[in-house]
Amino acid sequence: MTADKVVFILCAFLIVSSALMVVTTRKLIHAALWLVAALFGVAILFVLLQAAFLAVVQVVVYIGAIAILFIFAVMLTRREMLDKGTQTRSSWWLPALIGALILGGLVLMIASQPDFARTATTIPAGVDTLRNLGTALVSPNEYVLPFEVASILMLAALIGAVYVASSDKK
């Protein structure tokens, strides 16, 4: 077993167990912090795949902005947000079954792909992945349209947020 595999298994264990803790823990703020741990695990996965840019963006956007907003919102609540009742319903087996089926289906589908057993190729030393990503995002033959559409969507969301938050509405 190579070192990469060991790190991957540890990291996968971290992600899955933290994700489980997000839904099972009774304190809301702990759930938010377990979410941070899970997102951090995903960043490690990106590092393993030699996608340093995505790893750092994962930390900046998901942990630095989204998770912190979650935690902030939770902290603003008055009580400790403790969940006291039972955490499962009587019909818990049905979603569990559906979830297991979907997971099994997905695993089967991915396993049947021809590239399933392929290991990640190492990026040759001279290639600047960051520069390639940047040019791909703005070159007309590649992703400029989705990129610009996403920008316009975000601009619309920004204007909408400003409108909703502005106090002098009639």
Add this chain to the structure above:
Amino acid sequence: MDFLNDPINFIANWMRGLLTGWGLADGLATVIIYIVGIVVLILFAMTLDIFLVWVERKVVARFQDRLGPNRIGPFGIIQPFADIIKLIIKEDITPLGADKLLYNIGPVLAIASVIILWAILPLSSRIFGVDLNVGVLYLVAAGALGTLSIIIGGWASNNKYALLGAFRMVANMVSYEIPMVVVLLVPSILANSMSVQGITQAQSGIWFALLSPLAMLIFLVSAIAELGRSPFDLNEAESEIVAGFHIEYTGMKFGLFYAGELLHAFTFGGFLAVLFFGGYGGFFGLEKIGFFSWLNNPFVQMVVFLAKAMLGYWVIMWIKYSMPRIRIDHMLEFNWKFLTPLALVVLVNTAILSKLLENLPAWGYNLGMFFSNILIAIITIGILRRYGRKQRQLQAKLHPASLANKEQAV
């Protein structure tokens, strides 16, 4: 390859020879060498941190016309060790109703978020942790973890002042991250690289502080805000919320927050040097002349870097001990209505000019960049002056002040 020109690789190769000579596998030897390297780097940072306590206390004393610690050792240099012993033997108190686990994670995360920055800090061209091609973004990501540590510490203390401090920290960080990210793109554009080594090497001719002085100033302000130092120390404002997020922490747990803050300030002094003042190099081409080739020695570079970082740290201290704390609404207004738009203007200006002036000789490019920045600064000051005059006229027209405020709202 000898020790003086490439110390890290020299030691690593020597250790690799030693370990494989003992019969260890090559992969395992690499892991061990990396771990040793990480531990040595952290120990270097932490040892430096001990002396930063002394530097900080001595400098603040001079700013405030006092003597500072001067009893133990020459110039009081042993004082930090006495402080450490005191911090360690103090009683460790966990407040009633605190979230024990999170309460203990807080200070650890606070210092960890600073130490991971040292991974990319280029001490010299041959002495550094790792050269990431996204180094500049890594700086921002590490800042996010720092915020998290303060939120966790403030919330887990089960204290209203601590929670208020944490709230203020979030408002502070979430807003000042934006001009910082925007302005970090300016050196990236100028150097055509996001790696800190690349940015340092691009400044061997001229410092980016001279190409874009406005970007340097905005980075300095947002760095101070991110550090939570005065005038942005709302998260621990003594006169309002006692000690803010670390109010309940005692002994070495408080010590970790304090040490983290000092090391953070020094590290940002280092990044200021790397991004805008040439880092370990930046001798304006002097090192290419044969007589000055000793400037390329990694140890000389390290001394130069540490001196520049210390100077940046000194500026941060200078501002901290001469500025009063600003009010929270002023802080947010300053960020959103002044710093963020200015940072965006500087970024757009740099991006356009770097393409327009691309084919010019170096002096034309440099002068164009510099004077465009000066022009932006003059326009900004003009706008601020007009705005200030309007505000003063409003205040002068209406009395009492409550009426003036009402007028403003309309």
